Amino acid sequence: MLDLSTRYMKLNLRSPIIVASCGLTGKLENLMLAEKYGAGAVVMKSIFEEHIKYEIHKTLPSAQGENYYPEAEKYISKYAETYSLDSYLKLITEAKKHLTIPLIASINCVTSHEWTEFARRIQDAGADAIELNIFLLPSNHHYSSEQNEQFYFDIVREVRKHISIPIAVKTSYYFSGLAKMALKLSWTGIEGIVMFNRFFAPDIDIDNFTITPAYVFSRPEDMVTSLRWVAVLSDRLHCDIAASTGIHEGAAVIKQLLAGAKAVQVASVIYKKGFEYIPVMLNDIEIWMNKHKFANLNEFIGKMSYGNIDNPASLLRIQFMKNFSDISNDE
Numbered sequence: 001m002l003d004l005s006t007r008y009m010k011l012n013l014r015s016p017i018i019v020a021s022c023g024l025t026g027k028l029e030n031l032m033l034a035e036k037y038g039a040g041a042v043v044m045k046s047i048f049e050e051h052i053k054y055e056i057h058k059t060l061p062s063a064q065g066e067n068y069y070p071e072a073e074k075y076i077s078k079y080a081e082t083y084s085l086d087s088y089l090k091l092i093t094e095a096k097k098h099l100t101i102p103l104i105a106s107i108n109c110v111t112s113h114e115w116t117e118f119a120r121r122i123q124d125a126g127a128d129a130i131e132l133n134i135f136l137l138p139s140n141h142h143y144s145s146e147q148n149e150q151f152y153f154d155i156v157r158e159v160r161k162h163i164s165i166p167i168a169v170k171t172s173y174y175f176s177g178l179a180k181m182a183l184k185l186s187w188t189g190i191e192g193i194v195m196f197n198r199f200f201a202p203d204i205d206i207d208n209f210t211i212t213p214a215y216v217f218s219r220p221e222d223m224v225t226s227l228r229w230v231a232v233l234s235d236r237l238h239c240d241i242a243a244s245t246g247i248h249e250g251a252a253v254i255k256q257l258l259a260g261a262k263a264v265q266v267a268s269v270i271y272k273k274g275f276e277y278i279p280v281m282l283n284d285i286e287i288w289m290n291k292h293k294f295a296n297l298n299e300f301i302g303k304m305s306y307g308n309i310d311n312p313a314s315l316l317r318i319q320f321m322k323n324f325s326d327i328s329n330d331e
C-alpha cells in the first residue's frame with residue numbers, strides 16, 4: 001500500500017495535489033469535488049484586499065498609485081455588490097462542515113494597511129491556513145528593489161499580528177535577488193511559499209490597437225521555471241514549498257517533489273480536464289513509485305534538489321551552449 005500523504009505548512013495532506021486558488025474554488029460544490037477526487041487540500045478563490053477596504057469604507061479611492069487601475073475599481077465594486085465579505089466567511093464555515101481536507105483561504109494583497117485585521121475573521125471562520133497572494137509589478141522606476149521587497153515583509157508582519165494559523169506567501173519570480181528574497185521571506189516565520197503564481201499578462205490586438213488578455217491557462221512547458229527554483233531553493237528555505245504553474249500531469253508532480261516541493265498546486269489542468277483528472281495524476285504517481293520502489297513521498301521528496309545531486313551547477317546553467325553554438329552544427 002503506497003502512502004501519498006505529505007506535510008505542507010504544518011498541515012497533513014493525504015495527497016500532494018492541492019487545487020490552487022482560482023474561479024473554481026469559490027464554490028462549495030467544487031471544493032467538495034476537489035475532496036471527492038483526492039486533492040490533498042484546496043485553496044479558495046482569493047478575496048481582494050481592495051474588496052475588504054471597499055466594505056470598510058464603502059468607497060474605493062480612485063487613485064492609489066501604479067497598483068491601482070480603473071478596471072480594478074469597477075470590478076471590485078461590482079464584485080462587492082454580489083459577494084459580501086460575509087459570504088466569503090460563510091463559505092469557509094460551510095466548507096469546513098463538509099470537508100475533511102485542509103481549507104486554505106486566500107487574500108490577494110498589495111499593501112499592509114487597513115485590511116489585515118480581516119485575516120482574523122478568516123481564521124475565526126475556520127480556515128486551516130491563509131495564502132497571501134502578493135504581487136507588485138516592479139514597474140515603478142522610483143522604487144528600488146529594497147522598497148519593492150519591503151511591501152512583502154510589511155504584509156506578512158501585519159497579518160501575523162492577527163492570526164496564528166499557518167501563512168503561505170504566493171509569489172512571483174520578479175525579483176533581482178530571488179534566492180535571497182525567498183530566504184528572507186522564509187525567515188519571517190511563514191510556513192509556506194508558493195512558487196510561482198501566474199499573472200494576467202497583456203497582449204496587443206494589432207488590428208484594433210487594444211490591449212487584450214494573453215493566454216489565461218498555463219501550458220505544461222511553463223513548469224520548468226518553478227522546477228528550477230524549487231530545486232535550487234528547497235534545501236535552503238526555512239519553510240515548505242508548494243510548486244505552482246504548468247503542472248498538468250503526474251510526471252510533473254513527481255518532478256516537483258523530486259526537486260523538493262512538499263506539494264503542488266494545480267488550476268489550469270482542472271479547468272481543462274476537470275476534477276476527475278486528479279485521480280489520474282495520483283495513479284501515475286503510484287505507478288512510478290511502484291516502478292522505483294518508493295513506499296511514501298518522503299523517500300524521494302528533495303532527491304533531485306540542489307544539495308542532493310552530483311552536479312548542482314546543471315540547475316544554474318542558463319545558456320544553451322550546445323544547441324545554439326557552432327559546435328551543434330557539427331553534430
Ligand SMILES: Cc1cc2nc3c(=O)[nH]c(=O)nc-3n(C[C@H](O)[C@H](O)[C@H](O)COP(=O)(O)O)c2cc1C
Nearest residue numbers: 020021022023046133197198218245246266267268
Ligand atoms: C481562471 C484563473 C483564476 C485564478 N484566480 C486566482 C486567484 O484568485 N488567486 C490566486 O492566488 N491565484 C489565482 N489563479 C492562479 C492559480 O492559482 C495558479 O497559481 C496559476 O494558474 C498557475 O497554476 P496552473 O498552471 O496550474 O494554472 C488563477 C488562475 C486561473 C487560471
